[in-house]
Amino acid sequence: ENIYDRSRMAPKTPIKNEPIDLSKQKGCTPERNPITPVKIIDRPQPDPWTPTMNLKILVSAASPDMRDREKKKELFRPIENSEQSDTPDSLQYDIVDDSTVDEFEKQRPSRKQKSLGLLCQKFLARYPNYPLSTEKATISLDEVASILGVERRRIYDIVNVLESLQLVSRVAKNQYCWHGRHNLSQTLKMLQEAGELQYGELMTSQHKEQDLEYKFGEQKKETIPDSQDKPLLDFSEPDCTSASANSRKDKSLRIMSQKFVMLFLVSKTKIVTLDVAAKILIEETQDTVDHSKFKTKVRRLYDIANVLTSLGLIKKVHVTEERGRKPAFKWIGPVEFPEKPDELRGHSPTSDSLPETQRGACAQYQSSVTGKQRFTRHSSFNSAQPCEAPRRKVSSEPNSPHQERQDENCSKMINLTAVCRQKIEEDTGNKACDTKTILNSAKNPNISLPFSLLPVPGDSDFCVNPLPQAVFPVVQADVPSFSLPNGISSQASQPSTPAASKTENGKSTLVPNQPFLCFPSSSLFMLCGGLQENNMSEPLPAAGDLANRSAEAQAAAPPTACQKRSSHKCSSPSAPADDEEPAAKKQTLEHSDLPLSLVVPKKPPESPKVESSPGSGCSAAVHLETNRLDLTSPAAPEIANKESTKPLDCQEQEKQSQNKDPDEPPPGNEHISKENANQPFQPQYLYVQPTAGLSSFNFLFSANQAPGAISLAANQLPSLSVPCVMVPSAALASFPLVCSPSFTSPLSSIPDGSFSAAASPNFSVSSLASPTPVFISTTAVVSPKVSPAPSVDPQQPAHPALHLSPVLTRSCSAVKLDSPVCMGHPVTLLKLQQPSSAPLTPKSIRPAHHEAFFKTPGSLGDPVAWKKNEGNQTRNASSVQRRLEISSTSPD
DNA sequence: CACTCCCGCCAATTA
DNA sequence: TAATTGGCGGGAGTG
Numbered sequence: 001e002n003i004y005d006r007s008r009m010a011p012k013t014p015i016k017n018e019p020i021d022l023s024k025q026k027g028c029t030p031e032r033n034p035i036t037p038v039k040i041i042d043r044p045q046p047d048p049w050t051p052t053m054n055l056k057i058l059v060s061a062a063s064p065d066m067r068d069r070e071k072k073k074e075l076f077r078p079i080e081n082s083e084q085s086d087t088p089d090s091l092q093y094d095i096v097d098d099s100t101v102d103e104f105e106k107q108r109p110s111r112k113q114k115s116l117g118l119l120c121q122k123f124l125a126r127y128p129n130y131p132l133s134t135e136k137a138t139i140s141l142d143e144v145a146s147i148l149g150v151e152r153r154r155i156y157d158i159v160n161v162l163e164s165l166q167l168v169s170r171v172a173k174n175q176y177c178w179h180g181r182h183n184l185s186q187t188l189k190m191l192q193e194a195g196e197l198q199y200g201e202l203m204t205s206q207h208k209e210q211d212l213e214y215k216f217g218e219q220k221k222e223t224i225p226d227s228q229d230k231p232l233l234d235f236s237e238p239d240c241t242s243a244s245a246n247s248r249k250d251k252s253l254r255i256m257s258q259k260f261v262m263l264f265l266v267s268k269t270k271i272v273t274l275d276v277a278a279k280i281l282i283e284e285t286q287d288t289v290d291h292s293k294f295k296t297k298v299r300r301l302y303d304i305a306n307v308l309t310s311l312g313l314i315k316k317v318h319v320t321e322e323r324g325r326k327p328a329f330k331w332i333g334p335v336e337f338p339e340k341p342d343e344l345r346g347h348s349p350t351s352d353s354l355p356e357t358q359r360g361a362c363a364q365y366q367s368s369v370t371g372k373q374r375f376t377r378h379s380s381f382n383s384a385q386p387c388e389a390p391r392r393k394v395s396s397e398p399n400s401p402h403q404e405r406q407d408e409n410c411s412k413m414i415n416l417t418a419v420c421r422q423k424i425e426e427d428t429g430n431k432a433c434d435t436k437t438i439l440n441s442a443k444n445p446n447i448s449l450p451f452s453l454l455p456v457p458g459d460s461d462f463c464v465n466p467l468p469q470a471v472f473p474v475v476q477a478d479v480p481s482f483s484l485p486n487g488i489s490s491q492a493s494q495p496s497t498p499a500a501s502k503t504e505n506g507k508s509t510l511v512p513n514q515p516f517l518c519f520p521s522s523s524l525f526m527l528c529g530g531l532q533e534n535n536m537s538e539p540l541p542a543a544g545d546l547a548n549r550s551a552e553a554q555a556a557a558p559p560t561a562c563q564k565r566s567s568h569k570c571s572s573p574s575a576p577a578d579d580e581e582p583a584a585k586k587q588t589l590e591h592s593d594l595p596l597s598l599v600v601p602k603k604p605p606e607s608p609k610v611e612s613s614p615g616s617g618c619s620a621a622v623h624l625e626t627n628r629l630d631l632t633s634p635a636a637p638e639i640a641n642k643e644s645t646k647p648l649d650c651q652e653q654e655k656q657s658q659n660k661d662p663d664e665p666p667p668g669n670e671h672i673s674k675e676n677a678n679q680p681f682q683p684q685y686l687y688v689q690p691t692a693g694l695s696s697f698n699f700l701f702s703a704n705q706a707p708g709a710i711s712l713a714a715n716q717l718p719s720l721s722v723p724c725v726m727v728p729s730a731a732l733a734s735f736p737l738v739c740s741p742s743f744t745s746p747l748s749s750i751p752d753g754s755f756s757a758a759a760s761p762n763f764s765v766s767s768l769a770s771p772t773p774v775f776i777s778t779t780a781v782v783s784p785k786v787s788p789a790p791s792v793d794p795q796q797p798a799h800p801a802l803h804l805s806p807v808l809t810r811s812c813s814a815v816k817l818d819s820p821v822c823m824g825h826p827v828t829l830l831k832l833q834q835p836s837s838a839p840l841t842p843k844s845i846r847p848a849h850h851e852a853f854f855k856t857p858g859s860l861g862d863p864v865a866w867k868k869n870e871g872n873q874t875r876n877a878s879s880v881q882r883r884l885e886i887s888s889t890s891p892d
Numbered sequence: 893c894a895c896t897c898c899c900g901c902c903a904a905t906t907a
Numbered sequence: 908t909a910a911t912t913g914g915c916g917g918g919a920g921t922g
Contacts, residue, residue, distance in 0.1 A: 153900065253913070302896060
């Protein structure tokens with residue numbers, strides 16, 4: 001064959017060697033001098049120019065197509081030298097060539113043929129996905145460039161991206177070492193972790209912080225550089241040592257690539273829009289949205305995306321947003337990362353996407369692969385990116401080392417979230433009206449929901465829903481946006497209509513049993529109960545997708561709780577494969593539908609309050625009360641029944657959840673109630689919006705609660721049965737709090753009969769240390785001191801625990817819990833202050849013990865951590881989820 | 893016109 | 908200093 005080709009090619013010799021030159025040297029005359037380093041070559045034949053040759057050259061010069069054709073031939077031509085020549089690929093190519101034989105005709109290599117993605121595939125085809133140890137090949141840039149017929153510059157683009165994923169490493173000048181995908185899963189895992197730290201937090205975090213951060217500007221910068229300097233992943237591999245390789249300044253392409261991947265890994269939907277990514281990746285905060293810079297970033301992202309696409313890790317999709325459709329990429333690679341290097345990984349999702357050639361390769365190699373992990377995860381890895389450097393202002397938290405970065409990211413993330421939100425809204429059909437406040441959807445950061453929100457189909461009301469997402473990265477700047485919901489909620493709360501509507505959608509089902517509370521304030525709270533996947537499974541009629549999402553979302557939220565323990569199980573329903581991953585992730589995947597796009601959020605911070613408040617206008621207090629009532633009544637009962645019985649395991653829960661109860665019509669919060677009803681077990685969330693900005697943060701808690709407790713609460717206790725509460729950090733002050741009734745703590749036995757249910761505090765929160773003031777207590781504690789809320793109580797009768805006494809009063813007294821949550825004390829209390837915006841520092845407020853339970857926004861920042869922690873804790877399973885909305889607004 | 897993204901100049905880094 | 912790397916953005920190809 002070769003011979004044949006050659007004959008055909010004839011003169012090519014020179015060409016072969018220097019194909020590049022020919023083609024490239026554009027304008028130039030076809031000089032033969034090899035500009036680029038021509039490497040050697042197999043056969044150095046001196047004389048190149050045969051008559052034919054000239055002709056060809058001319059032709060090529062004349063027509064690009066031809067040129068391409070030529071190149072292609074060369075490219076494809078098996079490389080004699082290379083060891084890999086035998087790879088299957090070559091065959092394919094050959095074939096192609098043959099076909100091309102015809103002259104220059106149509107094959108227009110055109111641009112597509114020269115695309116980086118295609119080039120990358122060719123490149124990848126040369127190397128096995130899972131090379132045997134012996135197979136490791138070193139890659140010579142010059143050689144590859146010549147073989148592929150492209151300039152080196154292009155090879156750098158490819159190699160840099162591959163390097164960011166550890167598929168190759170630089171060994172020396174002009175030399176790279178091919179590692180293949182053995183480590184890919186680990187690398188991705190690391191990126192995911194790092195991404196969660198950075199972005200996950202962001203997601204949750206608020207913008208405001210960023211603003212605040214500005215202060216840190218200096219620090220930040222410092223940080224940034226740090227991070228950049230090192231590749232996120234520094235994988236120093238033993239094998240190939242490239243000692244210095246890393247040093248170069250910021251290798252932006254490498255870093256960008258890693259960050260980009262992180263976004264996918266962190267994103268629930270696994271879809272990231274280009275613009276969002278670009279914004280996030282633009283180092284500076286978006287403030288200076290230099291258009292040109294943005295453009296450049298996007299160009300780079302395309303470059304990266306092309307390579308990632310060739311790797312079968314992502315695929316291009318479009319997300320349709322209000323404004324129109326935007327380019328986006330969806331992660332189709334592995335989502336879970338088993339601890340060990342998985343060989344298999346490639347196959348799963350990824351494999352599908354892989355080009356056949358690769359796939360084949362994979363198959364071949366997979367078996368062989370041992371999976372050695374070369375890379376250790378360096379702490380640095382994580383740190384690097386995330387920026388540890390400066391601590392965030394919030395320093396308060398011990399935990400939050402990363403937060404700063406997060407903040408930054410947050411904003412970005414927020415954007416994403418916003419986008420998502422928007423979409424969601426769109427999907428739902430939103431009621432823009434209601435929410436209009438919501439903002440311009442486009443921008444609103446508020447939309448916190450991006451993904452998760454789901455449940456509510458159209459209604460913004462459900463903002464609450466977002467929780468799940470929130471859990472995620474979503475940061476949601478949304479806070480602001482949520483406000484909408486608030487407004488709605490406020491209204492809704494009374495009328496139940498909204499709920500109903502939702503229910504209609506079917507989404508409501510998701511939420512069934514969960515009661516909502518609305519708080520006027522801007523801040524939102526989310527609480528999570530355990531999750532149950534069940535929800536997911538539930539029927540979602542019309543809204544199907546949404547519903548699913550919502551369900552998932554919800555599930556996601558819980559993830560923390562469930563994840564470890566039952567995550568898989570839970571997840572199972574929803575997501576098939578992922579056992580290991582946290583439910584949330586899985587769910588997310590499923591949800592994939594929603595892209596995270598971001599909209600650029602402008603600064604949500606301020607607006608939020610305003611907006612939110614407006615809606616409700618109402619005083620928070622009022623709403624609260626009502627809400628409470630509502631809540632209690634609706635969902636609670638049912639929940640109680642089921643849950644009470646069993647609270648814990650997710651599985652069980654799930655089952656229960658499946659049971660779904662129809663629910664009661666909740667008078668008060670209709671939608672909520674319904675939702676709750678529908679989903680008996682779902683976790684409850686409370687989402688709080690921070691008044692001010694995101695920064696303030698929202699929290700979600702999942703509460704797992706013992707069912708009983710909850711149920712009781714719900715019914716009887718008007719106040720809340722919600723197990724968990726989130727408090728906005730900053731804003732916390734503004735809010736009051738919520739208490740969750742009892743949780744069941746798996747551990748604790750419940751002492752009091754009264755509290756019986758309550759027990760547990762299993763909030764995942766614990767891990768979080770939060771400054772927030774908020775609080776929750778497991779046991780019931782009502783805080784004596786705080787006597788809060790007068791208002792609430794009436795209902796409370798039964799369980800003390802539940803109460804939330806919202807203290808409308810500004811004072812926020814924080815009650816502390818006496819016992820550590822873990823203990824399972826039954827109840828907790830919270831106190832809040834008013835929504836007034838005064839930011840409270842949580843720290844002061846929060847009880848020492850309880851820290852774990854609550855996190856301030858800042859603390860929240862790390863969802864991941866959170867989750868992890870939770871896992872540890874016993875989050876139990878049970879739980880019903882509830883949502884609460886609170887409309888904050890200043891009380892009045 | 894918007895989206896993609898190729899191409900290659902040229903600066904920063906290395907050798 | 909030359910070579911290697913790689914940031915960057917003009918502007919062309921596509922749809």
